[in-house]
Structure formats: C-alpha cells, structure tokens
Amino acid sequence: KAGVTQTPRYLIKTRGQQVTLSCSPISGHRSVSWYQQTPGQGLQFLFEYFSETQRNKGNFPGRFSGRQFSNSRSEMNVSTLELGDSALYLCASSLKGNTEAFFGQGTRLTVV
Amino acid sequence: QQQVKQSPQSLIVQKGGISIINCAYENTAFDYFPWYQQFPGKGPALLIAIRPDVSEKKEGRFTISFNKSAKQFSLHIMDSQPGDSATYFCAASGDNQGGKLIFGQGTELSVKP
Numbered sequence A: 001k002a003g004v005t006q007t008p009r010y011l012i013k014t015r016g017q018q019v020t021l022s023c024s025p026i027s028g029h030r031s032v033s034w035y036q037q038t039p040g041q042g043l044q045f046l047f048e049y050f051s052e053t054q055r056n057k058g059n060f061p062g063r064f065s066g067r068q069f070s071n072s073r074s075e076m077n078v079s080t081l082e083l084g085d086s087a088l089y090l091c092a093s094s095l096k097g098n099t100e101a102f103f104g105q106g107t108r109l110t111v112v
Numbered sequence B: 001q002q003q004v005k006q007s008p009q010s011l012i013v014q015k016g017g018i019s020i021i022n023c024a025y026e027n028t029a030f031d032y033f034p035w036y037q038q039f040p041g042k043g044p045a046l047l048i049a050i051r052p053d054v055s056e057k058k059e060g061r062f063t064i065s066f067n068k069s070a071k072q073f074s075l076h077i078m079d080s081q082p083g084d085s086a087t088y089f090c091a092a093s094g095d096n097q098g099g100k101l102i103f104g105q106g107t108e109l110s111v112k113p
Helices: none
Strands: A005-007 A008-011 A019-024 A031-038 A042-050 A051-057 A063-067 A076-079 A085-094 A107-111 B002-007 B010-014 B019-025 B033-038 B045-050 B056-059 B062-067 B070-079 B087-093 B105-113
Touching: A005 A085, A008 A019, A019 A063, A019 A085, A019 A107, A042 A063, A042 A076, A051 A063, A076 A085, B002 B087, B010 B019, B019 B087, B019 B105, B033 B062, B045 B056, B045 B062, B045 B070, B070 B087
Parallel strands: A008 A107, B010 B105
Antiparallel strands: A005 A019, A019 A076, A031 A042, A031 A085, A042 A051, A063 A076, A085 A107, B002 B019, B019 B070, B033 B045, B033 B087, B056 B062, B062 B070, B087 B105
16 A cells, blocks of 8 residues: 655745645545644644545644645645745645544755 | 643663653543654654553554543653664644644654664
C-alpha cells in the first residue's frame, strides 16, 4: 500500500509570490490534514479536510487556504508569501480523523 | 486548554538504557494520544498510540503509560539503541477535533553507544 505522497519535495519562492502544494493520501483515507513545522513553533495545525469539506482550521492568516478533491487528494495554497512562511509543510491522512494518521515526507518551502 | 506540554526538550541516554518522555494535557475531551518519531529530513512516523480506556500499551520496546486523572501520558523506550536517536512528538486529539492533532514541542533523543 502506497504511503502519503507530497509534491514537490522542495520549493524556493520569492516574497510576494504564491505557491501550491499537493498531497495524495493513502488509498481509502478520506481525512487529510496539513501542518506547518518550524524549529521555533514546532508542528502547527493548518486545516483538515474530510470528504471535500473543511472540518477544522488552525490559527493561520487567510493567505493559507486549501481544498480537497473527490478522490481525497488535497492541495494547499499560500498567497503573498512572506519570509516567515519558510517551513516544512506536512500532510497527514487518516481514515476518518481522530484515528491513526500517517504523514508524508513534507514539502520544504524556502521563501527568499 | 488546547496545549500539550512535553518534556524534556532534549534527552541523552546510554545504549541499553530506558528513555522516558512525558506529556501533559488540559482538554478532557481529548481521547486519542499518539506518539510520533521523526528523523531529520523525514515526516513524522506513527510509533504507538493509546486511548483513555487503557492505562498502558506496549509494542516491542515502546510503551505508553497513561494517567487519566493526572492528564498525563509518557513514552518509555526500553533497551534504547543508537538507531532510536530522533525527535519524538506526543500529540492529542478528540472526536470533536476531526483530524486535528495538537502536538507537544518535541524531544530530541540522543542514544550514545
């Protein structure tokens, strides 16, 4: 069974640009969550999607958005990038949330 | 009330010793408590998880101890090996949280040969 796949693995963007990250969950998993990981703040929850609906959202500005498609694949978008958005962005999938969640390798975003 | 507090921040253990990492939570609605292991450059990997209906769960060298009244849980790594050197995160979630995991700040474990 394939694991959680995140693309791309690495990204370098310029301040003010926007970026889209992709996550393909484990087959059969309907819940996809996104997290931002930084050395200073640790792992912080961005949002969670279940069956194409956003079920929960963390304390991030509106520049961070996401969506989920009918095949459970998810994308997150960050607009008007700031230097502080440089982080490892992780996606996790689970069957229905509040159960075993499996993480992808992450997308390392660097904003210059 | 949403926080999960994890200690210690870093831990050095000799090979063959026991590594103990502790976490505390406030929200009594939490009912799922996983531990993750993360190596540099990798995503967190699910290690072991527990629900409040049991006080202990063991998988190989890894054991979770859970104290519901104290709102604390801990990870014990028996016979620690250099390959266990990684960052460990505790987390918590509840049914009303959907898929949202609240993570502790992490513990950097170093096992010396």
